[in-house]
Amino acid sequence: MKTDSNACQVASIGGRRQSLIEDARRERSAGGQPGTSRGVDAQVFEEKEGRVTLNVLFHLSNEKNGGFFKTGKIFETFDAKLLHVESRPCKRSKNSTSDLEFFVKCEVHSSDLEVFVNSLKRVVDNVRSIPEEKVPWFPRQIKELDRCNLLITKFDPEMDKDHPGYTDPEYRKRRAFISELAYRYKQKVTTRDLKQRLSSKRREVYKKLRSIYANLACRQFLDGLQKLESECGYGEERIPQLRDISAFLKEKTGFQLRPVAGLLSARDFLASLAFRVFQCTQYIRHASAPMHSPEPDCSHELLGHIPMLADKEFAQFSQEIGLASLGASQEDIEKLSTLYWFTVEFGLCKQNGTVKAYGAGLLSSYGELVVSLRSRGDRRYSTTIQRPFAVRYEPVTCSVDVLDEPSKIQTVLCETRDHLKILQGALEKLGFS
Known part of the structure; x- marks a missing residue:
């Protein structure tokens, strides 16, 4: 879960505020003399007009599921302004599926800081404050991609009422199962039994798209698809295993596939490209809308992205976008994402005087491939990104x-x-x- 707010001001409740402050002050008096805000592990990175901004991390265990609501009351009580909130499974916990780690960037009154932190410690575990990073964290080793797992849920069938699978409980259950597999296996790509899920709709998607590729897709895509059909079993009658495709790509261009539970944040997805790792979904689009999906699915990945990643020049281009994203500001990440969107996802080029598609979003969607013909993006932006290395x-x-x-x-x-x-x-x- 990830939310941002520039003005998420929480209302205060006078009586409750007084009670919490008194409790925390009694604790402080019992433990020693009051100190400055820095003495309670609260690393403030901005202080202005009587208010301080800090980053707070804490754990919420399954045994304390009421702690989430109590935490909200504390933010209410201290007139806290929430600037950013994230949650993820707690990796240090033995029960990682239910215990959560929260990151909160917030603003509180300077005079309340120590009491605020002590109040949090009463209801949640492992409360600590961290300084603001001048350069955002990014992976240095391929194994650190395990930390690049921030999912965007706005197109998820559990959250999006317009998603074709929103009213299909069986589809949602299957999606949740596949997502859990991806989170558990991380870098490892396993063999999965997909035969039972191979429907006439899936065959229709492959057959219909394959029939128009010769006239609308670029030469590099057609070359890659032909190799995949001859070496990896691409075709109407089966869904290829990601493990086989990953081995194929590794041999051709050095890219490899990594299972992912859903739509990743732009920063995490681009960081993976820097290591020639493509984060690949494993679920199939809903049968009621076989020709289009509001989110990445395995038809989008296998038919749209994989043939192009088998081309050395295109693979190098994809990695360069990823390398440019490492340590970049959020503003630059948004610009790189836009570049990626209008090239890798919806890019077109001219070959022998004819406009051809090479973007995965076009090549995996029949309607968009037929009607969407627009100009190419610019690859030179990465040289202007501001970072000290x-x-x-x-x-x-x-x-x-x-x-x-x-x-x-x-x-x-x-x-x-x-x-x-x-x-x-x-x-x-x-x-x-």
């Missing part, structure tokens, strides 16, 4: 080097010199000097 992908260790020191840059230059010597030697053997 550059990054380089290291394919041997599947890691990202942050080039923020002269010594690191010198190391890269030495490696580049060695590579140039190899190329120079190759030219000399061919008779070029």
Whole structure:
């Protein structure tokens, strides 16, 4: 869950406020002399006009499910302004499916800060405050993609009343099961039994789209699709296993697939591309709307994205967008997402004077593929992103080097010199000097 608010002011309740403050002050008096707000692990990163802004983390266990409402009362009591709220399964908990970790960015009165933090400690666990990061966190190793799991739920069938599967309890149950599998397996791609889910609607989608690809899809897409049909079993009669497709991509362009439970946040999705990892959904669009899905599904991934990721130039372009996103501001993430949207998702190009589609959103939706023909996006924006370092992908260790020191840059230059010597030697053997 993720919510943002620029003006989410919580009303106060006078009597309740007085009671909580008195309780917390009694606790403080019993434990020692009052100190400054920094003495209670409250790291304030902004203070203005008598109010302070801080980031608070806390755990809410299943045994204390009433703590969520009590926490809300505390924010009410102290006239807190909520600026940002997130929740996720608590990874340190033995019961990760029910225990939650909350992150709250909020603003409170300076004089109430210590009492506010102590009041939170009375109703939830592991309360702590963290400083504001100047550069947003981003993964340095491929294994750290386990932390890139923030889902956007506005198109989820559990939340979106306009979703075709909203009124279908069996579909929603199946979706929840597949999402849990993706969260549990993380980087590992397993073999799943999909035969029973292969319907006439799925065959219709493949057959109908395949019939128009020759005239509307770009050459790179057609080449990739042909290889997938001959090497991975793409066709009307079966849904290929993600594990087989991942191995195919790894061999062709170095990309690999990773199961994901739903629509990821832009920052987390783009960060995965930096490591040549494509976060791939495993559920199928609802049978009532086979030609279009309001969210990514396996038809969108397998028919739209995978054939293009089998092309080396396109795979490199996708990774460059991902690398540009690492440590970028939220404003730049939004701009990179827009670039991704109008290229990788809805991009078109000219080949032999004819406009062709290469965007996955077009290639996986019959209606949009037929009618949507627009201009290409611009790839040069990444050079203007403001951040105090550059990054380089290291394919041997599947890691990202942050080039923020002269010594690191010198190391890269030495490696580049060695590579140039190899190329120079190759030219000399061919008779070029």
